[in-house]
Amino acid sequence: MLALTFQGIEQVGCQTLEDPRIELPGDAIVAVRLAGVCGSDLHVFHGRETGLDPGTAMGHEFVGEVIETGRDVDRIQKGSLVVSPFTTSCGECELCLAGLTARCRRGELFGWRQRGAGLHGAQAEMIRVPLADSTLVEVPPGISPENALLAGDVLSTGYFCAHQGGVEAGCVVAVVGCGPVGLMAVLAAQRLGAERVFAIDPVLERLELAARFGAEPVNLQHSSAEEIILEATQGLGVHVVLEAVGSPQASLLAMGLVRPGGTISAVGVHTEPQFAFSPAEAYDKNLTYKIGRCSARKFMDTILPWLADSDLDPAVIISHRLPLAEGPRAYEIFAEKLESCTKAVLTP
Secondary structure, three states: OEEEEEEEOOEEEEEEOOOOOOOOOOOEEEEEEEEEEOOOHHHHHOOOOOOOOOOOEOOOEEEEEEEEEOOOOOOOOOOOEEEEOOEOOOOOOHHHHOOOHHHOOOOOEOOEEEOOEEEOOOOEOEEEEOOHHHHOEEOOOOOOHHHHHHHOOHHHHHHHHHHHOOOOOOOEEEEEOOOHHHHHHHHHHHHOOOOEEEEEEOOHHHHHHHHHOOOEEEEOOOOOHHHHHHHHOOOOOEEEEEEOOOOHHHHHHHHHHEEEEEEEEEOOOOOOOOOOOOHHHHHHOOOEEEEOOOOHHHHHHHHHHHHHOOOOOHHHHOOEEEEHHHHHHHHHHHHHOHHHOOOEEEEO
């Protein structure tokens, strides 16, 4: 099969890999119809996360058709159109039962192979899915493949970010970073009843989408987010900051925007060795800080019915659709924010 593989820092390329096969009774093989390029893929691409084996198929966002199942798979049927979260999960361990499917004791991340072990990713013509019955979800009628794709990662993560932050009716919220996850956090904050949502980013195209979703855009190229938000909140700051970047600069900005007694909910993938703010600064604000990987499989059970029962179309964030063979260009466009790119997807 053709796959887009990691070949070194800032190097991805198409190569032929062996077709995946059933290895365990709970496996399924999925023919990928749509695969996303995610912001967290760029952490590997740029070398901020290390250890990935060269030759690993990239990617963890996918929708596709089940073409083969192992003998123990009975819920997921051959021929079904399915969407997957970015990690597998068993649905039975104590962590899964507590809703922390992202930390399943048997779970694995798609697109991560290290020292020969792990799973190939979804930016490929086919993918093997272990624990298929508890990992994969059939796409409900009426939901487009593109919206289903977003439900498997960025929309679930944006919703998780707002949920983790305790967003509720009457909250004033600031979203730091309006990439795909940040834009989905805007939607989620609105869905959970936020009174005002400020969307903060330096990229005009992202801010235009945030405004389309009901947020008040703050362009970091031209304005001070702290000045604008402190003025709008009588000097207090916001109740909740949704941080969707994963950088020291984003952490410091979030700390400057949150009010005393407020919450910072961070879902940006942080790779730095220490916090950008001090324990004393957190203490002096009576800060609640929550951080972690989204348990997308859990939140898909909320997100997919939400999409089915509304006219919401989060897929408007997808600006580029390219064939798998043009995957290296998709990474370049997305990484460098070329051609007004807000989200790129690949069609194997």
